[in-house]
Amino acid sequence: MSDTRFYDSATATPFATDGDGFTLHEDDQRAMLNERAHYEQPQAVCIEALKIVQKRHGWVPDGAIAAIADTLGIGPGDVEGVATFYNLIFRQPVGRNVILLCDSSSCFLTGFEELNDALSERLGIEFGQTTPDDRFTLLPTCCLGACDRGPALMINDDTFGPIAPDDLDELLEAYP
Amino acid sequence: MTAIPANSRLRYHSQLRQSADERREDTHPLTWRLRNDGERIGLDEYRQKNGYEGARKALELAPSDVIDAMKTANVRGRGGGGFSAGVKWSLTQVGDNLPRGYLVCNADEMEPGTFKDRLLLEQQPHLLIEGMIIAGYANRSKYGYIFLRGEYVDAARAVALAIEEAREAGLLGADVAGSGFDFDIALHTGAGRYICGEETALINSLEGKRANPRAKPPFPGQAGAWGKPTVVNNVETLCNAPAVMQHGADWYQALSGTLSNDGGTKLYGVSGLVQRPGLWELPIGTSGWDIMERAGGMREGHTLKTWLPGGGSTGFLLPEHLELPLDFDTIGQYGSRLGTGLIAVVSQQQSLVALLRNLEQFFARESCGWCTPCRDGLSWVAKLLQAIEHGEGQPGDIELLQEHAKNLGPGLTFCAHAPGAAMPLESAIRHFRADFEAGIAASHKVVGDKEVS
Numbered sequence A: 001m002s003d004t005r006f007y008d009s010a011t012a013t014p015f016a017t018d019g020d021g022f023t024l025h026e027d028d029q030r031a032m033l034n035e036r037a038h039y040e041q042p043q044a045v046c047i048e049a050l051k052i053v054q055k056r057h058g059w060v061p062d063g064a065i066a067a068i069a070d071t072l073g074i075g076p077g078d079v080e081g082v083a084t085f086y087n088l089i090f091r092q093p094v095g096r097n098v099i100l101l102c103d104s105s106s107c108f109l110t111g112f113e114e115l116n117d118a119l120s121e122r123l124g125i126e127f128g129q130t131t132p133d134d135r136f137t138l139l140p141t142c143c144l145g146a147c148d149r150g151p152a153l154m155i156n157d158d159t160f161g162p163i164a165p166d167d168l169d170e171l172l173e174a175y176p
Numbered sequence B: 001m002t003a004i005p006a007n008s009r010l011r012y013h014s015q016l017r018q019s020a021d022e023r024r025e026d027t028h029p030l031t032w033r034l035r036n037d038g039e040r041i042g043l044d045e046y047r048q049k050n051g052y053e054g055a056r057k058a059l060e061l062a063p064s065d066v067i068d069a070m071k072t073a074n075v076r077g078r079g080g081g082g083f084s085a086g087v088k089w090s091l092t093q094v095g096d097n098l099p100r101g102y103l104v105c106n107a108d109e110m111e112p113g114t115f116k117d118r119l120l121l122e123q124q125p126h127l128l129i130e131g132m133i134i135a136g137y138a139n140r141s142k143y144g145y146i147f148l149r150g151e152y153v154d155a156a157r158a159v160a161l162a163i164e165e166a167r168e169a170g171l172l173g174a175d176v177a178g179s180g181f182d183f184d185i186a187l188h189t190g191a192g193r194y195i196c197g198e199e200t201a202l203i204n205s206l207e208g209k210r211a212n213p214r215a216k217p218p219f220p221g222q223a224g225a226w227g228k229p230t231v232v233n234n235v236e237t238l239c240n241a242p243a244v245m246q247h248g249a250d251w252y253q254a255l256s257g258t259l260s261n262d263g264g265t266k267l268y269g270v271s272g273l274v275q276r277p278g279l280w281e282l283p284i285g286t287s288g289w290d291i292m293e294r295a296g297g298m299r300e301g302h303t304l305k306t307w308l309p310g311g312g313s314t315g316f317l318l319p320e321h322l323e324l325p326l327d328f329d330t331i332g333q334y335g336s337r338l339g340t341g342l343i344a345v346v347s348q349q350q351s352l353v354a355l356l357r358n359l360e361q362f363f364a365r366e367s368c369g370w371c372t373p374c375r376d377g378l379s380w381v382a383k384l385l386q387a388i389e390h391g392e393g394q395p396g397d398i399e400l401l402q403e404h405a406k407n408l409g410p411g412l413t414f415c416a417h418a419p420g421a422a423m424p425l426e427s428a429i430r431h432f433r434a435d436f437e438a439g440i441a442a443s444h445k446v447v448g449d450k451e452v453s
Helices: A026-036 A042-057 A062-072 A076-083 A105-109 A112-123 A165-173 B043-048 B053-060 B063-073 B085-090 B117-123 B125-138 B153-168 B199-206 B235-247 B249-254 B288-294 B319-323 B328-332 B352-366 B372-389 B397-407 B417-431 B433-437
Strands: A097-102 A136-141 A153-155 A158-160 B102-107 B143-148 B184-189 B230-234 B265-272 B278-283 B304-308 B342-347
Touching: A026 A042, A026 A062, A042 A062, A042 A076, A042 B184, A062 A076, A097 A112, A105 A112, A105 B265, A105 B342, A105 B352, A112 A136, A112 A165, B043 B125, B043 B153, B053 B125, B053 B235, B063 B085, B063 B125, B063 B235, B063 B249, B085 B125, B085 B230, B085 B235, B102 B125, B102 B199, B102 B235, B117 B125, B117 B153, B117 B235, B125 B143, B125 B153, B125 B235, B143 B153, B143 B199, B153 B184, B199 B230, B230 B235, B235 B249, B265 B288, B278 B288, B288 B319, B288 B342, B304 B319, B304 B417, B352 B372, B352 B417, B352 B433, B372 B397, B372 B417, B397 B417, B397 B433, B417 B433
Parallel strands: A097 A136, B102 B143, B102 B230, B143 B184, B265 B342
Antiparallel strands: A097 A153, A153 A158, B265 B278, B304 B342
């Protein structure tokens, strides 16, 4: 091990983490403590910790805030403040698949509005909503850095572009 | 259900428009190693192509000599600021009694219309790591962070693998490449929010806080992450350091020839309704026409109305400005900024008011809310534009927008977010006032000095 580490997770003792009926998965807690090794202060792990919870549960329930705070030894207010600031941390349940549709200028110039209309019509939802069968949540996103092939979107971890309204059948079919 | 295959036309892959035969080591320092198949370049291949030679040379010099080389080469901040990287490094507080600080790579590429860092991160992460070793050594940094936007999933994978490879090869960690210098790098991925790209907001986000910018001074070079001296550089800026160290500052400065006083090359690009949108590595100071020609000009049935030279926070320019060299000083003289150097073109058929409304809605949404002019002013601007777009603007709205553009300008808000939003607003009205006048409600049209209905 190099001497550039800040913290040794192997010898760390996790705190108890029950709150609001939420129990942090042991592996998730371990993953958070592993992240701790990269930073001078524990709060720096906060965003990653929220992402770890979200990866398992799909979103971040209230109970997770206290559990993360306990694990990192920081105040729950600090975790909550962060959880409500970042748009990729979901504080309410989302569908099985999250569509991030780029609404920034280059996609706007290449057909964002038509694509947005087609998606909304097909799914029967607007930005910020989830389909009744919990299959898709539709969200706007900042420029995805795919401007040479706009309009672009992401579904979960996959990036697509350019997407014409006619491509939606093929695309959405792949995400049950 | 059928999963979308990796080679489906629907999937986005970052790609350079220049093939391997068009790129050479002595003219394309950022991209000459890239493969035609777009696959990530691993450590072995990177080393076979002279990788880590620049870092090796730098580690043999005194840190101050590395900084001098960067200053002489005149590598200017490629994230859009245009500040000399060498000068930035020379302003970092270093001393035997001071704690060693941090080097942070700003890989939070979210500027509307910008898609250049993605290419370097996905396909050549070792070039960035090498650049970070050089920068870390020059600034006596203890540790480096790559602050990567959360949506760049493929880049995260590529960078994490490269860090692992470099660590195993002894290029990161204790005693980097046998030089006695200790330095390691961690990948830190974000969770959205454009404001994270502002360097002090980025530091707050790195510390696990809300991404509100910090007051300057103190500048990050004096007191940044956890109060330690911190250098924040863009991906492309850091990727220029290895070639500067390997071939020398004079060679680098000469890459742009007589085109520009700035040194080196730039990843330029075009998006919008052109025939072949894409990315090219060209000498800095290449003209907009040259780049537009490479992009094949406008798509059939479209003519160029206006363009943004380098992102949503730069000012609109006219077609005649395409003849200008795209460098920081020149574009700055025309009421705009070079920004990231990735052009977005606007067709005559595009409503400019609608585009500006889209831009200002973006800036309003992405305001962190910390200071009042930005938080309240930008949503007011977006509302006014929405009304004008629908022909419901009121007399005086254009003047009000101009007043906002002034009040959101440099020095009046906490950070550069609002001034960035003010630039396209001010320039759009200056160049295309008639477009806005057309959206003032007919019932209030003023004829002479009388309002008629």
